[in-house]
Amino acid sequence: MESHRPLTKQRELVYQTVLCGKDHPTAADILERLHAQGHRISYATVYNSLRYLTENGLLKELKVGESVSRYDARTEPHHHIVCRSCGRVDEVFTPIPEAFVLQVGEDTQYHIEEMDLVIHGLCSACKERNRTMKASLNS
Amino acid sequence: MESHRPLTKQRELVYQTVLCGKDHPTAADILERLHAQGHRISYATVYNSLRYLTENGLLKELKVGESVSRYDARTEPHHHIVCRSCGRVDEVFTPIPEAFVLQVGEDTQYHIEEMDLVIHGLCSACKERNRTMKASLNS
DNA sequence: ACGAGATTTAGACTAAGTCTAAATCAAACT
DNA sequence: AGTTTGATTTAGACTTAGTCTAAATCTCGT
Known part of the structure; x- marks a missing residue:
């Protein structure tokens, strides 16, 4: 019955990181910043959260010709x-x-x-x- | 004294493959097609040739949102x-x-x-x- | 035919991201 | 309050696309 949990703690963290970073961070950037702030979050969770947030319209994935994806909170x-x-x-x-x-x-x-x-x-x-x-x- | 060789046999093969394939082949597509035609050419040479051809304006690299590069002979x-x-x-x-x-x-x-x-x-x-x-x- | 420099090759390596199975969590029952 | 259930998180193996390296090969000018 599709009872997804809304914004979990980790998803919230990832979202806030994209929102606050005024650049367009990559998944690796986000992981690094969260770890630097002392949060314990895994590699895969950053990716999962980014996918979730993108699919739900909170973020936009952005490719500017490099091989990495960047993320943008301006939707x-x-x-x-x-x-x-x-x-x-x-x-x-x-x-x-x-x-x-x-x-x-x-x-x-x-x-x-x-x-x-x-x-x-x-x-x-x-x-x-x-x-x-x-x-x-x-x- | 910059005496690059012009179109070597391998570069010519790669170029012709992009030119003939009316789609926009990836490096892997090109390798596969050349092997299917019985040519002996290595993985790295396809990449080297694509770089050479792109830098010399014979091909254009093309990314359409996937993670692979495609190549286009329309310059x-x-x-x-x-x-x-x-x-x-x-x-x-x-x-x-x-x-x-x-x-x-x-x-x-x-x-x-x-x-x-x-x-x-x-x-x-x-x-x-x-x-x-x-x-x-x-x- | 020879030497110098460029090119090709196989295979190791890297970067970015996905997948899997086990562990954890949080809401809903009892 | 304790248990169940399904979703989420985690670590780490795996995949894909591509680069790098060092040795082998080729080609051109002499």
């Missing part, structure tokens, strides 16, 4: 942008134009359900660092 | 769409509107270099299959 539809220099991952809330989505549906004859967009580039800090480095080379 | 900029029911992967040549890209650059203050878009949905065959299945349930 509203949005995209991600990765700095190719420092690796930071930021949220992008600029919505994809509806007209583009319709056009893709027409061009492919697919029923479109989800657009998964990962943008790559240079963040403003790394842009700046590049600029000043170049300037000092020219002097 | 013009384009996107991919994955059927969540049968798993087929198709090319999408509809271009992302320039205005959207500019807007993202402004919103994020990143210098944007690449847009990596993977779309998920139902292909026309699976849509159709669903439709007829539903119809027969209603009868």
Whole structure:
């Protein structure tokens, strides 16, 4: 009769870790942070909890081209942008134009359900660092 | 003095396999197909060749949310769409509107270099299959 | 034909994640 | 309050995808 327990202690811990870490932690990050805080939680439980939380819409799994999964507590539809220099991952809330989505549906004859967009580039800090480095080379 | 050899026999084999297979084969697919054709080539060489070919712009590496890399011989900029029911992967040549890209650059203050878009949905065959299945349930 | 450097090979190794079976827990009965 | 029952957690074995290493092989220029 599907009587899952709601948020167990461990699931709560994993959820809070993703929520508080303002980055997009991997399973290994989460395990490490919890252990550092003195919590006793196993490898498998972190994975199980992440799956549970993702399936229940509390978290979103996120792949930005590496082989690991990252997790995001922002569940509203949005995209991600990765700095190719420092690796930071930021949220992008600029919505994809509806007209583009319709056009893709027409061009492919697919029923479109989800657009998964990962943008790559240079963040403003790394842009700046590049600029000043170049300037000092020219002097 | 950087005198790499051009397309060796093995690299050529790997390249042809991606080119001919109209799907988007994984390294394991490629190895299997070459062995099936009676070629003697090792595991590592397939990976080395794929890296070489990708770095030299003959192939593009492609991740569609699974943990494996797939390879694509179409190197013009384009996107991919994955059927969540049968798993087929198709090319999408509809271009992302320039205005959207500019807007993202402004919103994020990143210098944007690449847009990596993977779309998920139902292909026309699976849509159709669903439709007829539903119809027969209603009868 | 020879030497130098690049490429290929087999197999050990790594990283990320899943699976399994036993142990533990927490809510519901009695 | 003690027991039962099903869900959850745990440790560790296992799987999958891919990298690394050192030895063997190949190819080109002489």
